[in-house]
Every structure is written in C-alpha cells, then in structure tokens.
Amino acid sequence: MGFARTAALTLSGVEGNVVTVEAQVSDGIPAMIVSGVADAACRKAPDRVRPAIVNLNLDMRPRRWTLNLSPAALPKTGGGLDLGVAVAMMAAAGHLQPHVIEDVAHVGEMGLDGTIRSVNGVLPMVVAAAEAGITEVMVPLESATEAALVRGVRVRAVRTLAEVLAFYTARAEGVSFELPRPLTRLRPVPEVKDLRDVVGQAAARGALEVAAAGGHHLLLVGPPGAGKTMLAERLPGILPELGASDSLTVTAIHSVLGALDGADALVRRSPFVAPHHSASMASVIGGGSGAVRPGAVSRAHRGVLFLDEAPEFRRDVLDGLRQPLESGEVVIARADRHVRMPARFQLVLAANPCPCGSGGPRGCTCPPARRASYFARLSGPLLDRMDLKVGVSAVARSDLALGPGEPSSVVAQRVLEARARQRERWRDEPWSLNAEAPGSELRQGRWQLPSAERAPLDRALDEGTLTLRGLDRCLRVAWTLADLSGLDRPRSSQVHQAMTLRQIAGVNAA
Known part of the structure; x- marks a missing residue:
C-alpha cells in the first residue's frame, strides 16, 4: 500500500482554488476511484496520466487506486489537475519520495506522451496558491511568464513528465536539476486612438471627459456617422493607467480567457470591450453550460463596455446589466455553487434617434408608433443608471473648418488631475471615484x-x-x-x- 499527497490548482469563475490531491494504491481488484465533485474532463485525468507514466518505463501495473480531490464539495473543472494527479500517483507508486512534493502546487494538462500543456487561468490560480501560503508552483513552460507575475512564489517551468520526474528525484537526493527557462515575450503596446480624430462634437467630447474623470456611465444618441463609435473607442485613451491591484485583477481575467499570449507584464491599459448586438446573455453577463466563464462585463472590468446600437440588444441582456452596474460584480448561480466575478466597468451606450437613423422631422421615415417603441427597448431602470445622456448631432461642413480638437494626451492630463482630487477626498474610504x-x-x-x-x-x-x-x-x-x-x-x-x-x-x- 502506498500513499502520497500534493497540491493542485483549479478555477472557479475567475478565482483560483487550491486542491489537495491524495493518492492511495493497494492490492485488490483493479479499479480507479475518483472522489470529489469533478466534471467529465477532470474525472478522466487518470486515463491521461497512467499512459504518460507508463511511457516513462515506470511500473504502473493494474491495482486498486483511490484519488481524493479535496475539498470534496468544491467543483473541479478542466484538465489543469492532471499534473498534480500524475505527481501524486508516481509518489504513491514509489517512483518519487512523498515528502518532496507536499509543499508544491501543480497545474497543467497531460498528454499521453507525457507532454505538459498549458491551461487558461494560470495567473489567478497562482495567486490563490500564494494566498494559501504556498511558495512554490510547477507550471507548463508556456505559462511560466504568466505565473511569474505573482510575487513571493517560485515558479518551476516544465515541458514533460520526464522533467518532473528528474527534478523531484534530484531534489530527494539533495542535488540540483536545471529546468528550462521560459522565453520572455513583451506585451505589445495597444493602439490608443486619439480624440484629435473626432470632428466637432464639442458637447460630446466634454461629456466624454466628465465620464473619464469620474467613472460615469454615458449614453450617446445621434444619427449614423455622427461619431458615436469614434468617441467611445477613444475613452480608454484618456483614462489613467490601472493601479497595481486593478491591473492584477484585469490580467487574471485575461488569463482565464486565454488572452495573455505568454506576455511577461501586467495589463496596464483599461480594456475596451464591444460585443455585437446579437450577443447572448452568457457571452455578455457570463456563465456557460459547464465551467462558468466571464462575460463581456467582466472582460471590461476597470475599463469600458461599449454597446453600439444598444436598442438592438436583447431586452434580457440589457436588463442583466443593472445588477453589475450597481454592485460592480456578477453573481452566477448554479445548482451546486454561486460564482462571483468582478464587473466594475464604465458603460457607454450608443443609439440612433429612431430605427431609420435620421431622427429629424424632415428625414425620418419611421411611423410615430415605431419611433416611440424604439427607445422603449431601453428600460427606464437601465436609463436611470446612466449618469450622462448626450445628443450627438450630424457633422456639418462648418465643423470641418474648425480643424482638429484637443489630443487625448491633453484631456488625459486633466482627467488625471481630477482623479487625484477624488483620491484625496476619498482617501479614508473604500472607493476612490465619485461614481462609486x-x-x-x-x-x-x-x-x-x-x-x-x-x-x-x-x-x-x-x-x-x-x-x-x-x-x-x-x-x-x-x-x-x-x-x-x-x-x-x-x-x-x-x-x-x-x-x-x-x-x-x-x-x-x-
């Protein structure tokens, strides 16, 4: 009989969780018992792990195996527990010393040939490990730069199960084993669109500056081609860079969505998310049939959520925004759990004045009843949560003669100074913006x-x-x-x- 224990990491929404993997092997009728709430991919972990261990020419003859994933009530999803299961099984089978693996957390999916593959959400998982007091984690090589963003944790990058075996064998013998070092990849600087490109629209530009300074929500109403989308796209360019805490949270959400691309720096620029008006409730608010995934509202955390042609969105999707607008988070309820995800964003809605887009009495071809029902798609409670409601008029030839307006850098400086005054005012409070x-x-x-x-x-x-x-x-x-x-x-x-x-x-x- 052999027993071993180690730590692994899993996700719940956008938060990581530490899972204790216990493996016990004994003589008896060959079986593989996995206890703990696990989805189909997680329950199949032993089926991926055993061939990988056998391919290392290690003895894994059929015996009675019991794997316990604790805490038992925590739902486990995906293949990220494979590496932890493999390490625990090798130690229980006598191929590793159990004491060398107990204080290390593992994350990675296993191929049948022993290849260790990256999974989404490594950053929040490593954050959870650090908060639990774990100081050493083993991750796939592709995820090492992402894991290294967490301070106070030593990252071990591995490519194959053979490297894992060699590393722990050397540690048990008191000798060093050099694991591969990840390649450093700088995050590309995102393109910042400049307010100089917007022609005219002095009132809308002023409202955009107020929205950026205080974190307010904004509704833009005007005919097609007036510049509503251009204005919204330039809001992130006048927002200050994210602070350390917000930057880590935003980067963690990008990690869960697999959007980091191995870059070695935190996301500092406020995100801009613009879902199509045909987007479903799950894609905007969050959810899913299996693992709960963040939606557009969480992807836009500490940034801008832009809904162009807002009346064309489904009514239930629009009304689903009301709770995160007030609380700054989304709560996804499932039969076995409630998942909380951050969603503190600035909402920018853009709409035409009527279905045909003309809006004026001369050009509009919409029947009065249709005009009246168009904005009725935006419910009163949602509109009541919009701090600023601004009309955007069609661009006239006289606007072209005015030349370019202020660049984003000048406006951003005023926004920065206004936010500094807010931080000073609210320095003893848990919020730092007037809108909060x-x-x-x-x-x-x-x-x-x-x-x-x-x-x-x-x-x-x-x-x-x-x-x-x-x-x-x-x-x-x-x-x-x-x-x-x-x-x-x-x-x-x-x-x-x-x-x-x-x-x-x-x-x-x-």
Whole structure:
C-alpha cells in the first residue's frame, strides 16, 4: 500500500482554488476511484496520466487506486489537475519520495506522451496558491511568464513528465536539476486612438471627459456617422493607467480567457470591450453550460463596455446589466455553487434617434408608433443608471473648418488631475471615484451641499422628474465637474450642468 499527497490548482469563475490531491494504491481488484465533485474532463485525468507514466518505463501495473480531490464539495473543472494527479500517483507508486512534493502546487494538462500543456487561468490560480501560503508552483513552460507575475512564489517551468520526474528525484537526493527557462515575450503596446480624430462634437467630447474623470456611465444618441463609435473607442485613451491591484485583477481575467499570449507584464491599459448586438446573455453577463466563464462585463472590468446600437440588444441582456452596474460584480448561480466575478466597468451606450437613423422631422421615415417603441427597448431602470445622456448631432461642413480638437494626451492630463482630487477626498474610504461614492455620503454629513445649491435637485425630486437614484447620480457628476474645474465643492452651475447632462430629447430624463 502506498500513499502520497500534493497540491493542485483549479478555477472557479475567475478565482483560483487550491486542491489537495491524495493518492492511495493497494492490492485488490483493479479499479480507479475518483472522489470529489469533478466534471467529465477532470474525472478522466487518470486515463491521461497512467499512459504518460507508463511511457516513462515506470511500473504502473493494474491495482486498486483511490484519488481524493479535496475539498470534496468544491467543483473541479478542466484538465489543469492532471499534473498534480500524475505527481501524486508516481509518489504513491514509489517512483518519487512523498515528502518532496507536499509543499508544491501543480497545474497543467497531460498528454499521453507525457507532454505538459498549458491551461487558461494560470495567473489567478497562482495567486490563490500564494494566498494559501504556498511558495512554490510547477507550471507548463508556456505559462511560466504568466505565473511569474505573482510575487513571493517560485515558479518551476516544465515541458514533460520526464522533467518532473528528474527534478523531484534530484531534489530527494539533495542535488540540483536545471529546468528550462521560459522565453520572455513583451506585451505589445495597444493602439490608443486619439480624440484629435473626432470632428466637432464639442458637447460630446466634454461629456466624454466628465465620464473619464469620474467613472460615469454615458449614453450617446445621434444619427449614423455622427461619431458615436469614434468617441467611445477613444475613452480608454484618456483614462489613467490601472493601479497595481486593478491591473492584477484585469490580467487574471485575461488569463482565464486565454488572452495573455505568454506576455511577461501586467495589463496596464483599461480594456475596451464591444460585443455585437446579437450577443447572448452568457457571452455578455457570463456563465456557460459547464465551467462558468466571464462575460463581456467582466472582460471590461476597470475599463469600458461599449454597446453600439444598444436598442438592438436583447431586452434580457440589457436588463442583466443593472445588477453589475450597481454592485460592480456578477453573481452566477448554479445548482451546486454561486460564482462571483468582478464587473466594475464604465458603460457607454450608443443609439440612433429612431430605427431609420435620421431622427429629424424632415428625414425620418419611421411611423410615430415605431419611433416611440424604439427607445422603449431601453428600460427606464437601465436609463436611470446612466449618469450622462448626450445628443450627438450630424457633422456639418462648418465643423470641418474648425480643424482638429484637443489630443487625448491633453484631456488625459486633466482627467488625471481630477482623479487625484477624488483620491484625496476619498482617501479614508473604500472607493476612490465619485461614481462609486454612495449617495448617502453625498446627501448628508460632511459632503452635503448647501440647500440653495441643492434646490433644483430637490424640486425635481418632488415633481417626480428625478428619482432618488437620479439625484445621487447628479450629485456625483456635479462633484466631478467641480474636480475638473479645480473647485473644492460643486456650486450651482455644476449642479445645473449635471442635471442638463441627464436630459436629452427622446430619453427618460430621470
């Protein structure tokens, strides 16, 4: 009878989990028993591992094997546990010393020839190992640079099971064994689109700057060709670089999606995600039939989620955005678990004024009933969560004569200065942006505005033209306008401007 234990890593949504792999072999009727909640790919791990071990000319004659994947109630998915299972089985069979593998976490999929293949999500898995106090991980060579982004963890990169056997054999004998070093691949610098390319649209450009400075959501309404998509695509270019914590989280999400390409640096630029209007609920919000995967809202975490032709999206998909807009996360419920994924993004919606796109009384060919129903596809609760609602007019020949506007670098500097004021204001709070400040903090106490300056908001609330949520969002925008103006607090002009930025013809102004 032989017994061995080691650690392996798996994913749940975008979070890693440490799994203890216990292997026991004994005489008896040959069998392979795998305990612990595992999907089909994970349950088949022994079928991939045993041929790989046999191909190393090691004795793996049929015996009674019991593999326990602990914690038993944690769902395990995919083939990432293969390497941990292989190491535990070799130690239980007497081919490795059990004590040399106990303090190492393993991740990697196994080929029948012993090749160790990379899996998605190595970064969040290694983060979970570090948080559990594990200081050494063994990963596929292709994933080594990604794993090395986590501080305090020593990464062992391997290509084959033969290298794993040689490494642990040498360690048991007290000698060193040099594993291959991964090739360093720099992350390509993403193209940043410049605001100079946008012709005219002074009001929309100003709203874009306010959205970037305070982290506000933005609705753009205008005819085709007016520049709505161009404006949205240039929002990431005026956002500051991500901080260390946000950068690690965004990089981890990219890792789960397999979008890192072995680069050796964290993602520093705010992501820009623009799903097609035919996208399903699972692709936008997250989910899936097997392992829960992040959707567009999580891919856009700490960045921009742009929905072009927003009324053409399915109603349930649009309404599914309401919860992450408020909480900054998505909760996917399954029969056996709840998976939480970060989704703190800036939402930018773009829409035509009517189905035909003309919008004006002269050019529109839509029947009145169809015009009325077009924007009804955007529910009132969703529109109420939009901080800024801006009309984008068609570009005129006079706009072309004005020449290029301010470049993104100039606007980005003002945004950076405004965000610095917000960080100073909220330095003792768990949030750092005006858009994330609770309404109760702005309506009462230290940050409450004088009654004279709040009067337009209170009057709109009494008349029912502004909801309490809308009032809170106006206050947040007013504070951002004050930050951009270098003021210590909003004045009446900022409050009126914030209310104006929530009102546009054809859109619910609440």
